[in-house]
Every structure is written in structure tokens, then in C-alpha cells.
Amino acid sequence: MIVRLKKEKPHWGARKIRELPIRRLAGDVRIPAKSTVHAVLDRHGLVKRGRKRRRNRAQGTQLSDAVAPNQLWCTDFKGEFKLGDRRYCYPLTVTDQASRFILMCEALESTKEATAFTAFQRLFEERGLPAAIRSDNGLPFANPNGLYNLSKLSVWWLRLGIGIERIKPGNPQQNGRHERMHLTLKKETTRPPGQNSLQQQARFDAFVHEFNTERPHEALAMKCPAELYQASNRTYTGLPEVDYPFHDRDILVTACGRICMHRKKINISTVMAGQRLGIKEVDDGIWLVTFMHYDLGYIDLEQKTLQTIDNPFGSRLLPMSPGRTCISLVAGVGFGEDRTICRSV
Numbered sequence: 001m002i003v004r005l006k007k008e009k010p011h012w013g014a015r016k017i018r019e020l021p022i023r024r025l026a027g028d029v030r031i032p033a034k035s036t037v038h039a040v041l042d043r044h045g046l047v048k049r050g051r052k053r054r055r056n057r058a059q060g061t062q063l064s065d066a067v068a069p070n071q072l073w074c075t076d077f078k079g080e081f082k083l084g085d086r087r088y089c090y091p092l093t094v095t096d097q098a099s100r101f102i103l104m105c106e107a108l109e110s111t112k113e114a115t116a117f118t119a120f121q122r123l124f125e126e127r128g129l130p131a132a133i134r135s136d137n138g139l140p141f142a143n144p145n146g147l148y149n150l151s152k153l154s155v156w157w158l159r160l161g162i163g164i165e166r167i168k169p170g171n172p173q174q175n176g177r178h179e180r181m182h183l184t185l186k187k188e189t190t191r192p193p194g195q196n197s198l199q200q201q202a203r204f205d206a207f208v209h210e211f212n213t214e215r216p217h218e219a220l221a222m223k224c225p226a227e228l229y230q231a232s233n234r235t236y237t238g239l240p241e242v243d244y245p246f247h248d249r250d251i252l253v254t255a256c257g258r259i260c261m262h263r264k265k266i267n268i269s270t271v272m273a274g275q276r277l278g279i280k281e282v283d284d285g286i287w288l289v290t291f292m293h294y295d296l297g298y299i300d301l302e303q304k305t306l307q308t309i310d311n312p313f314g315s316r317l318l319p320m321s322p323g324r325t326c327i328s329l330v331a332g333v334g335f336g337e338d339r340t341i342c343r344s345v
Contacts, residue, residue, distance in 0.1 A: 128232025147269035244278030
């Protein structure tokens with residue numbers, strides 16, 4: 001009915017469209033909020049937008065073929081196993097797709113996000129930043145309860161300008177090179193396992209050194225990964241600041257995943273805690289919510305909820321996309337720090 005009414009009244013906004021079923025149905029049906037009406041119109045292509053997005057929620061993303069080092073890193077947790085002291089070990093591994101170089105193999109005590117943050121920060125400081133990272137859809141790389149399946153870790157990667165690729169659930173072959181390395185890792189370092197995490201880490205380190213510098217690889221014309229890999233020229237310097245000069249204002253997401261507008265609290269997602277979002281009124285009482293150049297959905301102050309739209313992270317989660325211009329303003333040109341500003345074109 002919403003779509004049909006919009007086609008009858010193409011110049012009417014969501015607020016006016018919503019009034020028509022209210023009058024016609026005379027209270028027999030509960031009418032959606034303005035933000036929901038606007039989201040329905042958006043999904044059916046009846047809202048003018050700067051770009052078209054794909055619908056693809058929790059289905060994996062478009063996968064790329066890396067031809068040079070640091071174009072794509074692959075990461076995963078090797079299946080947990082018990083050490084000699086009866087504690088579990090969760091190896092976190094990262095490889096470079098093009099060169100097969102093992103960038104990291106850490107014997108962690110859990111798959112918690114905080115430990116992954118620390119490990120990746122140390123890796124970024126040592127090797128620089130990749131163009132993209134490929135992972136599965138499990139924690140901590142993705143979060144089934146997070147907004148658009150994002151996790152705090154993947155949000156952090158996006159803020160660093162790292163594109164995100166996710167394999168389809170139940171298709172580990174889409175990360176085949178990395179999984180093949182896991183088979184060798186398991187065979188040579190965990191049978192039998194180390195007595196404790198320090199001993200196990202020493203085994204991992206020895207394996208990584210041999211794999212990278214001594215072991216010839218058939219797919220590399222019998223060269224070693226270290227002969228092809230070189231560190232990224234994108235150095236890690238912390239998070240750049242994000243500005244929204246083409247929105248009405250920016251707003252900070254609280255630790256509990258909310259934003260506060262006109263003394264009202266609107267739930268966004270805890271994975272966005274601490275992030276600054278842009279908000280812009282696009283219709284009477286309807287606000288578009290944006291993270292970097294990703295449009296997250298619409299809110300209205302009456303409902304106090306975020307109405308999601310087509311998944312903006314459905315194909316590949318890129319730091320830049322067609323239909324958006326992101327301008328990096330480098331330190332030394334009047335701002336005193338790196339900034340990224342995003343606008344529609």
C-alpha cells in the first residue's frame with residue numbers, strides 16, 4: 001500500500017504518505033512510523049539517492065584476487081586445541097594472499113575481541129595496513145547481533161581505511177589458501193601440542209620462520225614467500241578523524257550504543273560505541289544516519305529507533321565507493337592531524 005500510494009503521489013514525502021492509510025483504514029491497522037515508511041520507499045527505489053546499494057545480509061561479500069603483496073590479507077582462528085597444561089589455545093593467523101607470507105600466528109587464550117585488537121594493532125605497527133582483509137562471518141571478525149553483522153573489530157578496520165571481505169557461511173574453500181596453510185600448521189606444530197602457551201608460541205614462531213624463509217612453494221614457482229613479500233607502504237598511525245561537513249551535524253555514539261537527539265535516546269548498536277556518526281534531515285522529521293560514507297538507516301524522534309535499509313555492506317566493505325567522494329586532508333595543511341570527510345556526489 002505504501003508503494004502504491006507513493007506512485008499515486010510521487011511528490012509526497014513519507015510523512016504525507018503515512019497519513020493516507022491512517023485516514024483510509026480508520027484505525028483498523030497499526031500504521032508504521034515515518035522512518036519505516038521512508039525505509040520502505042527507499043528499498044523500492046522511490047527515494048532519490050546518490051547511489052544504488054545491493055541487498056546482501058550475512059551472505060558473504062564479493063571476493064577479490066590479489067596480485068601484489070598487501071592487497072589482501074586473510075585471517076582466521078585455527079580451531080582450538082588443548083595444551084599439555086589442559087588449557088585451550090586459540091591460534092590467530094594472518095597471511096598475505098598474493099605471496100602466501102604468514103604475517104602472524106599468535107597462541108591466544110580466547111577469541112575475545114580485546115585480544116584480537118591487541119594482536120592486530122601490533123601487526124599493523126610492524127607490517128603497515130593492507131588494502132583489504134578477508135575473514136569468515138564469526139566472532140570477532142563479524143557479529144551476528146551487531147548492526148549489519150558488523151563487529152567492533154571490523155568497524156575499527158573500516159575506520160583505518162581497510163576494505164573487508166567475508167566468505168559465505170559454510171564455504172571455507174573461499175579462503176582456501178589460508179585453510180591449506182592451517183592444515184600444515186596443525187600437522188607440524190600441534191601433534192603433540194606444547195606443554196603451555198609459551199612453548200606452543202615458540203613452535204608457531206619456528207614454523208612461521210621456516211614457512212616464510214625456507215620452505216619453497218609450488219604455486220610461487222618454488223620460491224619462498226619471503227622472497228615476494230614486502231611490508232605495506234601504508235603505515236599505521238592510529239585512527240584518522242572523520243568529519244561530516246555535508247550533514248546537518250555529527251553525533252557521538254555512547255558506550256551503550258545510543259545517540260541522544262533533542263533529549264531522546266535512540267538505539268544504534270553497541271558495535272558503534274565511541275564512533276562519530278553524521279545525521280541529516282532528509283524529510284520532515286526523518287533523519288538519515290551515516291557512518292563514514294555508509295548510510296545506516298533512518299530515524300524519527302517519535303519512534304526513537306533506527307530503521308535499517310538495504311545492507312550498505314553487502315558487496316564489499318570498502319573505505320571508498322562509487323557515488324561518494326572521500327577527501328583525505330593530510331597533516332600539515334592547516335588541520336594539524338589526518339581527517340577524512342565524506343559527501344555524496
